[in-house]
Amino acid sequence: MPQFLEHSGTSWQGQNVKHTPSLIDRLDPRLRVVLVSVFAVVTVLSQSFMSLSMAAAMGLLLALLAQLNIKRTLRRVLAMDMFMIFLIILLPFTTPGETWFEVAGLSASKAGFLHALMILLKAHAVVLALLAMVGTLSATTLGHALARLRVPDKLVHLMLFTVRYLEVIGQEYKRMRRAMQARAFVLRTNRHTWRAIGYLVGMLLVHSLERSERIMAAMKCRGYQGKFYLFDDMTFTRQDVTFSLLFVPCLGLLIGMNFL
Amino acid sequence: MNEQATLIQVTALSYRYPRRGVVLDDVDFALEVGERVALTGPNGAGKTTLLHLLVGLKKPKAGEVWAFGSTRKTEKEFIEVRARAGFLFQDPDDQLFCPTVLEDVAFGPLNLGKSRAEALQIAEDTLASLGMAGFEQRITHQLSGGEKRMITLACVLAMEPDVLLLDEPSNALDTKARQRLIDTLLKLPQAMIIISHDQDLVSQLATRELCLEDGKLCEPVSDTYLPPNLKSA
Numbered sequence: 001m002p003q004f005l006e007h008s009g010t011s012w013q014g015q016n017v018k019h020t021p022s023l024i025d026r027l028d029p030r031l032r033v034v035l036v037s038v039f040a041v042v043t044v045l046s047q048s049f050m051s052l053s054m055a056a057a058m059g060l061l062l063a064l065l066a067q068l069n070i071k072r073t074l075r076r077v078l079a080m081d082m083f084m085i086f087l088i089i090l091l092p093f094t095t096p097g098e099t100w101f102e103v104a105g106l107s108a109s110k111a112g113f114l115h116a117l118m119i120l121l122k123a124h125a126v127v128l129a130l131l132a133m134v135g136t137l138s139a140t141t142l143g144h145a146l147a148r149l150r151v152p153d154k155l156v157h158l159m160l161f162t163v164r165y166l167e168v169i170g171q172e173y174k175r176m177r178r179a180m181q182a183r184a185f186v187l188r189t190n191r192h193t194w195r196a197i198g199y200l201v202g203m204l205l206v207h208s209l210e211r212s213e214r215i216m217a218a219m220k221c222r223g224y225q226g227k228f229y230l231f232d233d234m235t236f237t238r239q240d241v242t243f244s245l246l247f248v249p250c251l252g253l254l255i256g257m258n259f260l
Numbered sequence: 261m262n263e264q265a266t267l268i269q270v271t272a273l274s275y276r277y278p279r280r281g282v283v284l285d286d287v288d289f290a291l292e293v294g295e296r297v298a299l300t301g302p303n304g305a306g307k308t309t310l311l312h313l314l315v316g317l318k319k320p321k322a323g324e325v326w327a328f329g330s331t332r333k334t335e336k337e338f339i340e341v342r343a344r345a346g347f348l349f350q351d352p353d354d355q356l357f358c359p360t361v362l363e364d365v366a367f368g369p370l371n372l373g374k375s376r377a378e379a380l381q382i383a384e385d386t387l388a389s390l391g392m393a394g395f396e397q398r399i400t401h402q403l404s405g406g407e408k409r410m411i412t413l414a415c416v417l418a419m420e421p422d423v424l425l426l427d428e429p430s431n432a433l434d435t436k437a438r439q440r441l442i443d444t445l446l447k448l449p450q451a452m453i454i455i456s457h458d459q460d461l462v463s464q465l466a467t468r469e470l471c472l473e474d475g476k477l478c479e480p481v482s483d484t485y486l487p488p489n490l491k492s493a
Binding site: 138140161167168214221222227 | 312315339343346349353354358359368371376379401419
């Protein structure tokens with residue numbers, strides 16, 4: 001897997017990604033999660049180009065405010081674009097409507113093109129806002145923020161444990177993979193390869209399951225009875241109020257532009 | 261036997277695995293205050309199983325576990341045992357599951373009903389007493405093997421246990437980290453059961469040595485347990 005796809009929007013302290021603290025980092029994580037969720041919903045539901053352009057501009061502004069690393073952000077946005085590119089190319093040809101131009105006998109409609117453009121704007125606005133507001137949180141903080149926002153405990157624990165053990169499982173995978181290579185295993189397109197990779201994946205599942213059982217036992221030994229305690233105090237400060245006072249009217253404007 | 265000084269006692273304990281067969285067969289054992297018992301034996305002999313039975317992570321097929329003044333049978337009764345018998349797992353990664361060291365060390369005290377402030381204080385004090393001050397905000401999965409071992413020990417000690425159950429504590433540690441662990445353990449007042457294949461660690465720490473073989477606990481045959489030339493290795 002290419003390096004830049006190995007981790008997505010989240011960066012946590014363990015990843016050693018450079019990040020200069022910014023205005024956004026001083027905001028309450030809960031507020032960031034809530035605002036960006038509302039922003040995403042409003043953007044996705046918007047139908048006018050005016051409000052979508054404004055949403056994209058807001059996304060860009062948030063990204064600038066958060067002082068995101070330009071190169072890394074571009075890579076991530078590109079990763080998303082790769083995912084959407086076929087949709088964008090195909091939409092003009094599959095949407096019925098007034099013919100705009102023709103390629104090899106296929107007619108592209110203007111409506112389809114506009115639709116594709118809308119999706120593009122929506123996606124970029126939301127991704128930029130997410131990268132700026134949530135991507136700059138450590139995964140742990142995000143988990144705690146979600147817990148304090150009354151997201152079900154089970155989901156939060158699932159996320160926190162995934163963050164903690166992804167690396168351990170990844171290392172286990174690499175260890176087994178290296179052991180295979182050490183015995184002259186090369187990926188080929190044949191049954192032997194498929195079977196070996198099948199064993200590898202199966203073994204990884206078994207190891208993960210066994211490890212989860214050992215972790216559970218270790219937690220029980222330390223008196224775990226199904227309850228987690230969160231440490232960080234999240235406080236709603238003056239800055240949060242100011243930011244909300246600026247952000248919420250913008251959201252209102254976004255919604256309003258749809259009805260012009 | 262002086263009942264006052266006995267911390268944990270098992271009588272006629274048996275355990276078998278569906279496929280591995282019998283690993284513990286009618287085992288009797290008692291741990292007294294101040295003892296450091298080394299438990300040796302071949303791989304797969306059931307040493308870890310015995311420790312798991314002591315804290316109720318597995319249920320015995322026959323026999324009884326008596327710990328800290330009463331017989332323990334149900335999961336509920338074992339919760340107190342687990343609080344008073346600190347279990348150090350073989351693989352530190354199984355034990356360290358919180359993102360930061362401080363949260364991990366405070367996890368035990370919080371479960372024991374301490375307030376957040378108290379738990380944090382205990383965690384910091386425990387880390388300091390093990391010479392691990394300054395590690396509070398470190399990310400657990402980025403620690404070295406030796407550091408992970410000391411942090412897991414701190415996690416266990418933060419619960420102020422009366423007994424320590426150590427499952428191959430010196431596993432995969434380098435000479436320096438290993439000696440540091442041994443020195444730390446020597447200073448602790450707790451009674452211990454130590455599973456180890458590390459003969460040097462056993463001779464430095466143990467006050468009594470037991471060998472688990474073919475489901476039975478036995479005293480190793482005096483000092484000729486290992487030939488002298490192997491012992492120095």
